[in-house]
Amino acid sequence: MPDTHFPFPRFILDGKPVDIHADDTILSAALRADLHPTGGGCLCCAGDCPHCLITLDGVSYVRACQTPARPGQQVERHHLHPYPPLPDSQLERAAVTARHLHTDVVVIGLGQAGRKAKQEAEAVGKRVIGLDANAQQEVIGIYEGILVVARTEAGMLHIYADEVVVATGAAEIQPVAAGSDLSGLLTARAATKLARAGIDLGKVVSLGIPPDDLEVAHLEGDLVRFEGTDKLEAVVVSDSSGNQQRVPCDTVTLGLGYYPRDALVRMGHGLNVRAVGDCAQPGDIPPCPTSGVLCPCSGVTVADMEAVWKQGFHELELVKRATLAGTGTCQGSVCLPHIRSFLQARGEVLQAPFTARPMTRQVTIGEVAAGAALQPTPRTALDSEHRKLGATMDRIGGWWRPWNYNGGYGTTWAEYWAVREAVSLGDVSTLGKLSLSGPDALPFLERLYPTQVATIKNGRSRYALLLDERGYVVDDGLIARENDTRFYLTFTSGGSSFAEGWLRDWAESWGLDVRIMNRTQSLGAINVTGPLATHLLQRAGLAKLPAFMRHLETELAGVRCKVFRLSFTGEVSYELHHSVEHSVYLWQTLMALGTDLGIKAHGLEALDMLRLEKGHIIVNKDTDFDSTPRRLQHGWLVNMSKPDFVGKQALSRTDNIPLNKALVGLEVAKEAAPQEGDVIYHGDDYAGYITSATYSPVLGTCVMLAWLYVFAGDLPAAVTVRGHSARRVPTPFYNPEASRARA
């Protein structure tokens, strides 16, 4: 039963209900209620001008003339200046989706010229997507590729095309004269549309081309000005003799000519983008404006233009930047023909229109972000185990990793002491892991690494640095030899992609016969470390134990593992490399077996302290872009007697240059509490900075790795850190004879 009190559906405008008639846009409904959206300015009803901008459901800069009126809409009006207020930041909005389409041709604008272009393309068998603003498919940008981005009611469209045809037609030229910011001004087409929508336009007069299907009093002569207070009351025209005539009216329709909607064409300059129809025409240039608002979006008047002209801004691009004319919502649709006319009248040259760049319209951040996502971060198979243990997880080295387990153990020191005095598990699945095989595997590695590889026997491993052609350290890890033609290489976490590319590039450029398989994501790895590590693994069934820096393949708790004996923490350590589907079982089994041994997991916070006590470097934390092995005091890893290796030529030169800085170990009292990045002083002189620092409970002091400059040919023995005296000491700080790691 219709509601006789409210026969029409309604939306809310400035807190008051407004009736919606059939096929109403928000503009036509508002005008029927005698409410001009921005308070004044010529309306085009075609999406070209800024005079119907509203805020709709919290989103500003919405064109009322292009938006269907629907019940329940919350509409707010604002004057063009100042800008509308920012939306309520508490508003929740659904994410905007993006759909990605591929086609041969996109036709933008499906009027007569656009429909013809679409048919012609389809006739030769091309796949064509047509878009039209009247169907709420608004193209906001054309990008290199070609990528056409459009906004629709269903979200964003990202269309990849080989060719774009722009058939967006021409806009009606709007008036620039005193009083052109009054309400009651309509373009000829707008008048026709609004009359058909049943809007009462009152007494209507027309200037220029009269509107279709509308009885109007036509005025001859040139426009002088509009008169009224907020609303139009009269229009003044002059004849060729300069005689002025004042004509009272409620509405004036203006048919002042047409200007191509060619922003998308200009945007597609250099791409396979072409214009057809009215937007391919040069367009009419109106008479030079003498007064009034020239750019309604930016509030630029003719007087402003005269001022910048006098200052010497004569080029269109410079005038745009000096005044902001053409940079607003309509992107020059209204003002560009008038600016060109103004400059031509003074400079005698009709300058080309300014460059157009995406986007043609304001878009919301949600629309810009449609289809975007945060950088994905991989997780190891043990991710859920860490979280169950109360780990604080963080993105480190490109992976989700446990920083500490304070949520479970209460303090990082619990993890630290488990490593130093009992047994602990660490998830090192993130290590880069590559298998290398081939008849040229050995010569390949000899040329790749600065260390001697031929002397690594089957079943043994060696720590090695990876250098670039300049002799700078880019990674480190293990070289493990399985047999005469097969090796297993490890790299830093986050370094496997670089390492794989590096190895493949060199193998190809040297023409060496090798196979390279990146197993970083295929293999899990668990570090078992602490004085009771061997005991724990024996409980898990490890019958044969590899000696220090050796490895073997065996079964542990029923899981096939490559077991490495090495040490990053300074205690007895094993790394168990295994197929990733067994990670959780292996971890849980070891944790269960070690319950009475005081087993705990350790995270990166504890690991950083432990390795630092041993003086182990971390590439990209302790190393810089120009860190040579000599500067790192790791020259023992370089064998310059090898015929060649990557970086050798550079090192043979730089090794003869006096050392200017080195990575050193420093010790300072606990009270200093040094931190990574702290500056080091030698007297009053800047002497370097700290790369890693920790308090060492076993040593009762703070230990650091730091870059230290050479003074008078030597590295200073004492420096100042945070106002405290620090002394240079050899590394490792803890158990330098490595008796605990080799036990």
Place this chain on the structure above:
Amino acid sequence: MPALKPFTLNRIVALPQALDALPFGNALALRVAPDELFIDTEIPSDSLEDAHAIITRDTSLHGAWLSAGDAADFLIRECRWRLPETRPAFAQGAVAHLPVKLYLETTRVLILVAAVYAAELEPHLLHYKDAA
């Protein structure tokens, strides 16, 4: 939501010509690189004309089958690059900003992702059904 399950495949890195010569038959064979293949059948090492090939059993890929319709709906949102038109077809690239492998059949599509990214892909598949 289709559960992303581990796919146990044999992974081979070998000379390209050796992989070219392998008889795939009806096996699910994903040639991810000229020198690398994932395949769901056993490959006897003596059938591979490369004595230095690296052959491993690999469980690092997790995947799910979607119906062709669901896959089209998913990929139009999440895949910016052009998919092959022939069927069956193998394609790989960024989907939902993740490194994904696709095996496209006429009526269904297999979506494979490294297990390390499975948790990132799952939310994108919430609205679809298993078409295995």
